[in-house]
Amino acid sequence: MSDKVEKDEVSGTDTTGHEWDGIKELDTPMPRWWLWTMYGTIIWAIGYWIVMPAWPLISSHTAGFLGYSSRGSLEQELADATAAHAEDRNALVTMELSAVKNNSQLYQFALRGGKSAFAVNCSQCHGSGAQGAPGFPNLNDDDWLWGGDVDAIYETIKYGIRSDHDDTRIGEMPAFLTDEMLTKEQINDAAEYILSLSEKREDMAAVDRGQDVFMENCAACHGDKAKGGRDFGAPNLTDAIWFYGKDKDVILRTISRGRNNVMPAWVDRLDDATIRQLALYVHSLGGGE
Amino acid sequence: MVNSSVENIDVRPVNKKENRALFEKREKIQPKKARGNFRRLKWIIMGVTLAIYYITPWIRWDRGESGPDQAVLVDLARERFYFFFIELWPQEVYYITGLLILAAISLFLVTSLFGRAWCGYSCPQTVWTDLFIFVERMVEGDRNARLKLDKAPTSVSKFGKRLLKHSIWIVIGVLTGGAWVFYFADAPTLLRELFTFEAPVIAYSSVAVLTATTYVFGGLMREQVCTYMCPWPRIQGAMVDEDTLTVTYHSARGEPRGPHKKGESWTDRGHCIDCNQCVAVCPMGIDIRDGLQLECITCALCIDACNDVMDKIDLPRGLIGYDTHAGQFDSNPERKLDIRFIRPRTIAYGLILALVGAVMLFTLLNRSVLDVNVIRDRNPLFVTLSDGSIRNGYTVKILNKIHETRQFQIEVVGLKNAQAWIESGPPIGLPMIVTVPADALSSYKLFISAPAQNLPGKTSDIDVVVTDFKSNERDIQETSFKGPEK
Ligand code: SF4
Ligand code: SF4
Numbered sequence: 075m076s077d078k079v080e081k082d083e084v085s086g087t088d089t090t091g092h093e094w095d096g097i098k099e100l101d102t103p104m105p106r107w108w109l110w111t112m113y114g115t116i117i118w119a120i121g122y123w124i125v126m127p128a129w130p131l132i133s134s135h136t137a138g139f140l141g142y143s144s145r146g147s148l149e150q151e152l153a154d155a156t157a158a159h160a161e162d163r164n165a166l167v168t169m170e171l172s173a174v175k176n177n178s179q180l181y182q183f184a185l186r187g188g189k190s191a192f193a194v195n196c197s198q199c200h201g202s203g204a205q206g207a208p209g210f211p212n213l214n215d216d217d218w219l220w221g222g223d224v225d226a227i228y229e230t231i232k233y234g235i236r237s238d239h240d241d242t243r244i245g246e247m248p249a250f251l252t253d254e255m256l257t258k259e260q261i262n263d264a265a266e267y268i269l270s271l272s273e274k275r276e277d278m279a280a281v282d283r284g285q286d287v288f289m290e291n292c293a294a295c296h297g298d299k300a301k302g303g304r305d306f307g308a309p310n311l312t313d314a315i316w317f318y319g320k321d322k323d324v325i326l327r328t329i330s331r332g333r334n335n336v337m338p339a340w341v342d343r344l345d346d347a348t349i350r351q352l353a354l355y356v357h358s359l360g361g362g363e
Numbered sequence: 364m365v366n367s368s369v370e371n372i373d374v375r376p377v378n379k380k381e382n383r384a385l386f387e388k389r390e391k392i393q394p395k396k397a398r399g400n401f402r403r404l405k406w407i408i409m410g411v412t413l414a415i416y417y418i419t420p421w422i423r424w425d426r427g428e429s430g431p432d433q434a435v436l437v438d439l440a441r442e443r444f445y446f447f448f449i450e451l452w453p454q455e456v457y458y459i460t461g462l463l464i465l466a467a468i469s470l471f472l473v474t475s476l477f478g479r480a481w482c483g484y485s486c487p488q489t490v491w492t493d494l495f496i497f498v499e500r501m502v503e504g505d506r507n508a509r510l511k512l513d514k515a516p517t518s519v520s521k522f523g524k525r526l527l528k529h530s531i532w533i534v535i536g537v538l539t540g541g542a543w544v545f546y547f548a549d550a551p552t553l554l555r556e557l558f559t560f561e562a563p564v565i566a567y568s569s570v571a572v573l574t575a576t577t578y579v580f581g582g583l584m585r586e587q588v589c590t591y592m593c594p595w596p597r598i599q600g601a602m603v604d605e606d607t608l609t610v611t612y613h614s615a616r617g618e619p620r621g622p623h624k625k626g627e628s629w630t631d632r633g634h635c636i637d638c639n640q641c642v643a644v645c646p647m648g649i650d651i652r653d654g655l656q657l658e659c660i661t662c663a664l665c666i667d668a669c670n671d672v673m674d675k676i677d678l679p680r681g682l683i684g685y686d687t688h689a690g691q692f693d694s695n696p697e698r699k700l701d702i703r704f705i706r707p708r709t710i711a712y713g714l715i716l717a718l719v720g721a722v723m724l725f726t727l728l729n730r731s732v733l734d735v736n737v738i739r740d741r742n743p744l745f746v747t748l749s750d751g752s753i754r755n756g757y758t759v760k761i762l763n764k765i766h767e768t769r770q771f772q773i774e775v776v777g778l779k780n781a782q783a784w785i786e787s788g789p790p791i792g793l794p795m796i797v798t799v800p801a802d803a804l805s806s807y808k809l810f811i812s813a814p815a816q817n818l819p820g821k822t823s824d825i826d827v828v829v830t831d832f833k834s835n836e837r838d839i840q841e842t843s844f845k846g847p848e849k
Contacts (some may be wrong), residue, residue, distance in 0.1 A: 217748075314750065
């Protein structure tokens with residue numbers, strides 16, 4: 075490299091002094107707009123470090139003068155949204171649940187809120203369309219274990235079923251075989267009888283024997299006509315809806331080992347307005363009483 | 364001596380192709396003022412287009428209680444577009460598509476007949492640039508004065524003139540942006556809000572953005588927008604043919620050009636005296652004598668300039684004039700224009716125009732004021748009820764597009780022994796009557812149940828019929844009813 079900077083004749087630009095096979099490299103300066111943009115971004119970056127959270131520290135990070143955080147802004151947005159609905163939520167909490175339907179604006183608000191709360195809290199068991207699954211009731215139909223008017227639904231959601239809340243409702247399906255209350259044969263007869271209530275069975279002798287077993291052991295909760303009992307959450311055994319499935323094996327299993335599923339109490343996890351929204355939403359799915 | 368009545372201008376067509384390097388600083392064009400018929404026509408068109416732009420949002424239109432009383436309004440918040448008697452809902456944006464097609468084809472038709480008439484006379488870029496140049500001329504004087512001012516050393520008066528010019532430009536920009544936002548809200552209310560600082564932020568930012576673009580495009584960039592940014596100059600080539608009227612320099616008559624002294628004979632030479640008046644007035648910085656070129660917006664100011672020259676040297680007007688391609692090669696000054704307005708191209712454009720226009724008119728006149736959508740629940744597909752019957756759920760949306768509350772009856776047809784009811788409606792068994800507020804969409808949850816044995820198969824076709832109580836207008840929606848596998 076020579077000490078003196080050589081100029082290129084054609085363009086008038088300095089050369090770098092590098093030369094390959096007679097080709098000299100020009101030292102064309104950066105376009106000015108490019109340089110200024112770069113300086114601008116540097117200045118911007120420094121400003122950004124100062125006002126925004128930027129540098130990681132050992133257990134935290136620099137917070138920045140603006141005190142921004144994405145978590146904080148989300149919380150703010152959620153709080154704003156709740157505040158924006160405060161009026162409707164208050165109205166919901168103070169009103170008779172059955173009267174909400176007459177206020178169409180409030181009702182729509184409740185249904186929408188209920189729908190999203192359902193998706194977040196309930197759909198894991200009851201399904202996103204509230205269609206249920208074996209052991210988890212379908213909330214669209216007109217068969218209700220503990221009552222299907224909006225107040226009953228509200229209570230079920232609030233305190234749960236067999237939950238750990240003091241006000242929960244409890245009904246127990248005993249394990250007749252495990253606890254040696256009935257023999258295998260008796261249980262088979264009872265199952266035959268139960269199935270005979272909604273379809274034709276062949277072994278009528280078993281059905282007759284089963285009726286006696288039923289009257290002695292089951293009717294207390296399920297009723298003499300097996301129509302179920304809401305005080306104990308005992309299902310109607312004569313209709314087309316089967317909680318665990320209409321299969322003799324399933325029925326045998328239910329009688330033998332019992333069933334005691336749990337619906338959690340939501341009173342400590344959701345606020346009252348949300349529980350009311352949920353009750354109204356579930357009630358609106360088509361089976362509400 | 365050079366013909367004394369015509370000034371010979373020392374001007375370089377800076378935008379001429381040969382004069383334009385790929386990377387060169389723009390040389391500012393200082394168009395000279397033109398006088399003549401086309402200039403007058405342009406003033407008139409400028410007045411009319413600006414008036415339309417500024418006045419339209421202030422025209423009132425009665426739409427009854429629930430509608431806005433602004434004739435032209437794009438109501439983004441409520442998702443409506445109002446245009447005098449036309450009112451569009453978001454799902455009818457295809458009308459806008461139709462409008463755009465109409466606009467495009469009209470542009471094609473006009474271009475194939477008259478070249479870039481749109482560019483030269485009514486394009487906002489042209490109109491506003493013209494306005495900005497007018498302001499510049501008012502403040503700093505005509506071309507020569509402006510050139511002198513450019514070269515003059517910095518002084519209070521120079522600074523003052525510049526300041527005044529840019530201020531007026533910015534005021535025009537503010538007024539431009541200011542008028543724009545009135546199309547999106549009730550104009551009188553928004554005007555008051557703008558001044559009391561109660562208007563939404565978006566209104567102020569729109570005004571700011573449009574002020575900036577107006578100022579930059581009309582004041583600073585001008586012809587560069589047409590030459591470098593706008594796609595239209597590129598597209599026009601496909602629309603122009605040898606029968607298109609464009610601004611034409613009659614080269615056969617004008618050449619060979621050269622300075623001409625008074626009294627000299629015109630034989631053996633062309634009529635162009637090379638005075639460069641046509642170049643001096645050109646806002647695009649080109650020389651029309653180079654022929655039709657991409658940069659020419661056919662503003663026709665060079666026609667005015669040259670006609671002026673021809674008058675002074677006692678030659679017939681029209682050395683530069685509107686003519687077809689063939690005109691360039693006709694040296695007869697008295698040349699008769701033979702325009703073929705009817706050509707395959709114009710017939711095709713005209714037909715498309717008529718067709719699209721007719722379709723739009725038809726659909727507009729037959730636009731229904733009731734729209735019904737029925738959406739079947741998919742989750743769950745169906746529900747078995749305790750008595751064994753099957754229930755399906757639907758969402759029925761009813762759009763009432765008039766400014767009057769209406770009552771509708773909903774009926775379900777096509778299923779034996781079916782029961783239908785609306786979740787929020789009257790009890791099962793009563794007719795399903797719903798009330799939809801004026802100019803609104805209402806949504807209803809519809810349930811239909813039928814005994815399982817009545818279902819013909821997994822899927823049955825049914826109709827949901829919505830009938831207006833009063834007018835008997837009726838909308839039938841086909842949908843299906845699903846049940847378990849048979
Ligand atoms: S075309 Fe007309 S205006 Fe242009 S230089 Fe020739 S004489 Fe002058
Ligand atoms: S050449 Fe003539 S018509 Fe074309 S832009 Fe220039 S002045 Fe206007």
